[in-house]
Amino acid sequence: MIRGLLLGIIWMLFFVCPSFQKETTFAYNSFGQADDLHLDGSARILPSGLLQLTNATENQMGHVFFKRPIKFTSSESVSFSTHFVCAQLPAGETSGHGMAFVVSNSTDFKGAEPTRYFGLFNKNGSTSTTRVLAVELDIALAIELNDTSDNHVGIDVNSAESVISANASYFSDAQGKKIDIKLLSHDPIQVWVDYEGTTLNVSLAPLKNKKPSIPLLSSSLINLTEILQGRRMFVGFSGATGAITSYQYILGWSFSKSMESLQNIDISKLPKVPHPRTKRKYTSLVLDALLSLIAFVVLGLLFAAYLYRRNLYAEVREDWEKEYGPLRYSYKSLYKATKGFSRNEFLGRGGFGEVYKGTLPRSRELREVAVKRVSHDGQHGMKQFVAEIVSMRSLKHRSLVPLLGYCRRKHELLLVSEYMPNGSLDHYLFNHDRSTLPWWRRLAILKDIASALSYLHTEADQVVIHRDIKAANVMLDAEFNGRLGDFGMSRLYERGADPTTTAAVGTFGYMAPELTTMGPSTATDVYAFGVFLLTVICGRRPVEPGFLDEKRFLIIWVSECWKKSSLIDARDLSLTEFSSQEVEKVLKLGLLCANLAPDSRPTMEQVVQYLNGNLALPEFWPNSPGIGVLIPMALSPGSLSASYSSSTNSMSITHSVLYGSGR
Ligand SMILES: *[C@@H]1O[C@H](CO)[C@@H](O)[C@H](O)[C@H]1NC(C)=O
Ligand SMILES: *[C@@H]1O[C@H](CO)[C@@H](O)[C@H](O)[C@H]1NC(C)=O
Ligand SMILES: *[C@@H]1O[C@H](CO)[C@@H](O)[C@H](O)[C@H]1NC(C)=O
Ligand SMILES: *[C@@H]1O[C@H](CO)[C@@H](O)[C@H](O)[C@H]1NC(C)=O
Ligand SMILES: *[C@@H]1O[C@H](CO)[C@@H](O)[C@H](O)[C@H]1NC(C)=O
Ligand SMILES: *[C@@H]1O[C@H](CO)[C@@H](O)[C@H](O)[C@H]1NC(C)=O
Numbered sequence: 026m027i028r029g030l031l032l033g034i035i036w037m038l039f040f041v042c043p044s045f046q047k048e049t050t051f052a053y054n055s056f057g058q059a060d061d062l063h064l065d066g067s068a069r070i071l072p073s074g075l076l077q078l079t080n081a082t083e084n085q086m087g088h089v090f091f092k093r094p095i096k097f098t099s100s101e102s103v104s105f106s107t108h109f110v111c112a113q114l115p116a117g118e119t120s121g122h123g124m125a126f127v128v129s130n131s132t133d134f135k136g137a138e139p140t141r142y143f144g145l146f147n148k149n150g151s152t153s154t155t156r157v158l159a160v161e162l163d164i165a166l167a168i169e170l171n172d173t174s175d176n177h178v179g180i181d182v183n184s185a186e187s188v189i190s191a192n193a194s195y196f197s198d199a200q201g202k203k204i205d206i207k208l209l210s211h212d213p214i215q216v217w218v219d220y221e222g223t224t225l226n227v228s229l230a231p232l233k234n235k236k237p238s239i240p241l242l243s244s245s246l247i248n249l250t251e252i253l254q255g256r257r258m259f260v261g262f263s264g265a266t267g268a269i270t271s272y273q274y275i276l277g278w279s280f281s282k283s284m285e286s287l288q289n290i291d292i293s294k295l296p297k298v299p300h301p302r303t304k305r306k307y308t309s310l311v312l313d314a315l316l317s318l319i320a321f322v323v324l325g326l327l328f329a330a331y332l333y334r335r336n337l338y339a340e341v342r343e344d345w346e347k348e349y350g351p352l353r354y355s356y357k358s359l360y361k362a363t364k365g366f367s368r369n370e371f372l373g374r375g376g377f378g379e380v381y382k383g384t385l386p387r388s389r390e391l392r393e394v395a396v397k398r399v400s401h402d403g404q405h406g407m408k409q410f411v412a413e414i415v416s417m418r419s420l421k422h423r424s425l426v427p428l429l430g431y432c433r434r435k436h437e438l439l440l441v442s443e444y445m446p447n448g449s450l451d452h453y454l455f456n457h458d459r460s461t462l463p464w465w466r467r468l469a470i471l472k473d474i475a476s477a478l479s480y481l482h483t484e485a486d487q488v489v490i491h492r493d494i495k496a497a498n499v500m501l502d503a504e505f506n507g508r509l510g511d512f513g514m515s516r517l518y519e520r521g522a523d524p525t526t527t528a529a530v531g532t533f534g535y536m537a538p539e540l541t542t543m544g545p546s547t548a549t550d551v552y553a554f555g556v557f558l559l560t561v562i563c564g565r566r567p568v569e570p571g572f573l574d575e576k577r578f579l580i581i582w583v584s585e586c587w588k589k590s591s592l593i594d595a596r597d598l599s600l601t602e603f604s605s606q607e608v609e610k611v612l613k614l615g616l617l618c619a620n621l622a623p624d625s626r627p628t629m630e631q632v633v634q635y636l637n638g639n640l641a642l643p644e645f646w647p648n649s650p651g652i653g654v655l656i657p658m659a660l661s662p663g664s665l666s667a668s669y670s671s672s673t674n675s676m677s678i679t680h681s682v683l684y685g686s687g688r
């Protein structure tokens with residue numbers, strides 16, 4: 026019987042004790058499935074598996090205990106080992122109060138207070154019913170409890186005042202020194218508490234680290250049996266808030282009666298610490314996203330604006346232009362001067378591009394300029410052209426429109442010249458109301474242009490051929506003086522053109538017949554001047570496709586009138602108050618200049634003298650060779666008018682057009 030009882034006891038020891046032993050070892054990598062925990066106060070298990078002791082609400086206490094007490098037989102020495110991962114997250118400017126690992130003889134904490142007492146103690150020390158050993162992770166400074174800082178770890182025995190404490194830190198084996206650690210942090214902290222004999226060791230470390238070889242706290246004067254007054258204990262956690270709060274979490278927990286049987290916590294399986302104030306954080310996240318989106322958009326717009334402006338004001342500048350520095354206008358200044366080449370500033374479409382009025386600030390007063398935009402695709406010849414344009418700045422004659430400078434852009438050249446308030450002559454000449462152009466004024470303009478051209482041909486440093494004399498290129502200043510503009514422009518086109526085609530440039534009707542074969546010369550300018558002169562006196566264009574055959578070509582018609590002894594009838598019929606003799610003389614001069622044979626044309630110097638009456642016109646008749654003839658060969662005027670499209674546009678007539686049908 027006794028033997029049987031003994032056997033029973035042995036059986037029980039053999040089978041029950043190991044299972045009991047098993048129960049005193051547990052590990053939680055998450056608390057989602059934990060049903061052997063006792064929770065009270067504000068303690069919660071969150072859906073994420075996180076154990077929350079307090080949730081940033083004031084004056085809270087939360088307790089969590091392993092439901093079953095840990096018991097030690099009389100033969101066993103009292104010892105335990107625990108490892109847990111916790112986090113105390115700030116909630117506001119200052120946070121508190123702290124949490125603790127608890128070993129107690131009871132889970133009853135009636136009379137315990139929150140705040141600095143962790144829900145474990147009160148002013149008197151421990152509550153009357155419960156004996157407590159606690160490892161506090163204190164994040165608030167309680168002077169009256171002799172706290173050393175607001176970030177310390179302490180061992181408490183039946184009182185909130187620590188037996189031993191130290192600022193939170195861990196020993197880094199890798200670096201061989203103590204490293205401070207923040208208890209109040211989004212980064213979880215690992216804590217190890219080991220008790221054996223009368224020694225209680227406490228170690229901390231960041232989540233990634235291993236257990237330090239040297240504990241933060243080590244007290245060899247802890248007799249747990251004495252403290253608890255028994256060999257039975259509850260283990261768990263307590264957290265508390267006061268006027269200052271925090272979020273307190275346990276992420277994982279492993280406990281065992283002995284260090285050897287302590288199970289590892291799988292750090293990778295631990296629940297994530299939520300960001301505090303999730304809602305506000307969410308809105309602030311949304312706000313952040315929105316702000317960064319706005320910032321992104323704004324940056325994008327700024328960049329686009331920068332690119333746009335850079336592109337808007339982009340210029341082509343080359344090294345060789347440096348010497349022309351002062352002549353170079355920035356595109357930006359021209360853009361601004363013309364109000365962005367606004368339609369309101371549009372003056373007209375010249376032979377080579379659009380002309381805009383611009384107002385440039387010049388030291389104090391504003392200066393009015395005309396800006397011509399010449400589209401130009403070929404870089405070819407640009408250098409010489411700009412050089413010529415620049416050299417033409419040295420040309421100074423009262424009847425030339427002064428060129429002030431230029432600007433180059435991709436595919437575009439901008440020429441800045443003085444603004445002529447009364448625009449171009451053709452505007453008045455080919456309008457129905459020609460009253461602003463009485464005879465005397467027309468004669469004066471002809472004299473102006475003749476002298477300007479004479480100057481270009483003879484007095485300038487080098488011979489300058491205008492190449493495009495026509496009413497549209499004669500500008501009128503404020504006093505209606507004629508000013509010759511656009512000189513040299515045609516050269517840009519000649520140079521820019523495909524070098525395999527020999528294109529002659531000018532305006533149809535003003536182009537001397539030999540231009541396509543011989544190229545431009547002073548004589549071709551004289552020819553063009555002759556035609557121009559006739560247009561001024563006759564008030565019509567050199568070719569009028571809508572007119573009757575006999576009247577269609579100005580030169581032919583004028584000479585026909587002369588043949589019929591009614592030269593004066595060729596004049597602009599709106600002219601009044603003129604001397605017939607003078608008009609006839611000027612008309613004859615026009616025919617003389619437009620002589621088919623270049624050698625028979627006068628020079629511009631002579632033209633000036635004829636106009637001023639200093640020289641008598643040579644004797645010639647309407648049927649003199651080259652007078653009143655348009656083309657050297659029998660090319661019917663009909664075919665000419667067919668190839669003719671517009672009377673105002675400058676156009677290139679290639680060799681084949683003029684001579685192809687004649688061969
Ligand atoms: C905190 O927990 C308490 C219950 O303990 C609850 O009444 C309160 O709403 C919670 N506060 C927050 C901010 O979650
Ligand atoms: C502290 O002890 C005194 C006397 O023993 C008692 O009256 C008082 O209620 C206790 N305070 C707390 C907070 O338990
Ligand atoms: C815990 O210890 C206190 C103080 O000795 C005692 O009053 C209380 O009854 C004990 N509680 C349990 C559950 O043993
Ligand atoms: C704080 O420490 C001082 C000196 O070490 C001691 O006199 C005092 O009693 C302690 N305060 C408390 C509340 O125990
Ligand atoms: C603990 O930290 C506080 C403030 O952070 C400091 O004043 C104090 O000297 C530290 N104590 C020790 C022992 O390092
Ligand atoms: C406590 O730490 C000391 C010093 O590092 C060590 O010698 C001792 O074995 C430790 N005790 C426990 C129970 O971990």
Ligand SMILES: *[C@@H]1O[C@H](CO)[C@@H](O)[C@H](O)[C@H]1NC(C)=O
Pocket residue numbers: 222223248249250251
């Ligand atoms: C702890 O205290 C108890 C009761 O006072 C005593 O019997 C025991 O020997 C002590 N243990 C140690 C390790 O000193």
